[in-house]
Amino acid sequence: MLPYLGAVFLGWSLGANDSANTFGTAVGTRIVSYRNATLLIALFVTIGAYMQGSGGIETLGKLTPQTDHTAVICLFAAAITVAAMTLLKLPVSTSQAAIGSIVGVGLMQKSLDLSRLTKVIVCWIGTPLGAIVICFIIYHVLRIVIRIWQPSIFVYDPVMRWALIVCGCYSAYALGANNVANVSAVLISAEILTPIDGRLFGGLAIALGALTFSRGVMTTVGKGIIKLDVFSSLCCVLSLAITVHIYAVAGVPVSTSQGIIGAVLGIGFVKGLQTVNGRMLVRVLCGWLATPFIAAAIAALLMFLFLN
Secondary structure (H helix, E strand, C coil), rough: CCHHHHHHHHHHHHHHHCHHHHHHHHCCCCCCCHHHHHHHHHHHHHHHHHHHCCHHHHHHCCCCCHHHHHHHHHHHHHHHHHHHHHCCCCCCCCHHHHHHHHHHHHHHCCCCCCCCHHHHHHHHHHHHHHHHHHHHHHHHHHHHHHHHHHCCHHHHHHHHHHHHHHHHHHHHHHHHHHHHHHHHHHHHHHCCCHHHHHHHHHHHHHHHHHHHHHHHHHHHHHHHHCCCCCCHHHHHHHHHHEEEEEHHHCCCCCCEEEHHHHHHHHHHHHHHHHHCCCCHHHHHHHHHHHHHHHHHHHHHHHHHHHHH
16 A cells, blocks of 8 residues: 555655646746646646656666565655655656655665666756757747738737647646656556556546645746746747657656756746846756755665664
């Protein structure tokens, strides 16, 4: 029972924190209500997890050998870390928390695969940088399209609204496909769940968090770092979805929080960095840096208590 509770706790924490990245800008610009956003997130994150979650699960599952008790420790250490950051209304990386907990257990067992870990860390660095570049390109390409198209305001507004909703759904799908590994990989590695059941179980756990406790972080993402208009919001969400989906296909769980913040900074480069809330950005960056170390420390402590 404990492995399942740990997975639900981590999935709930992930959904409460990371799902805000998919619709936070849409809710912040009042394009869609918080209630409707969470319903869409819950649906598409589950579909994404079930359809394309196997790549990341395989990568995380091979980082370190897992048994029932180490699976429980990894899950609870990551979940405690993400839940704490969620209470602080900070968008942190659940992938960093999950891998940090695996590293903590691996160090205690002296069974850590550093070669696979290096690949993941490189992708962590590439996520926000890639999102910045993609968002910068998308912004200018779509701006050219609109200038050529020259729609009336009666056409432009509903088109932007529906485009933002569609991109939010795509982003939620990418979130599920990429991040379900954080919830289910250790359960599947320990042969507690089959791969198919693990993907579905993880997707539903993430959906639960989105439905019940995502409002605080969604407000931070939507309004706290930079004020976005509808067009800029569309560019950010589409950039996030593309970035995270690429890594889902590559089989590397990455941070949607880093993706959306990178995309928002891409808009900041277009509009001028003076529009960025530097104080909030520093808080977010500190959360990113601290997350894997906190999760590793908690996992190592729990492992020490278990062995003694």
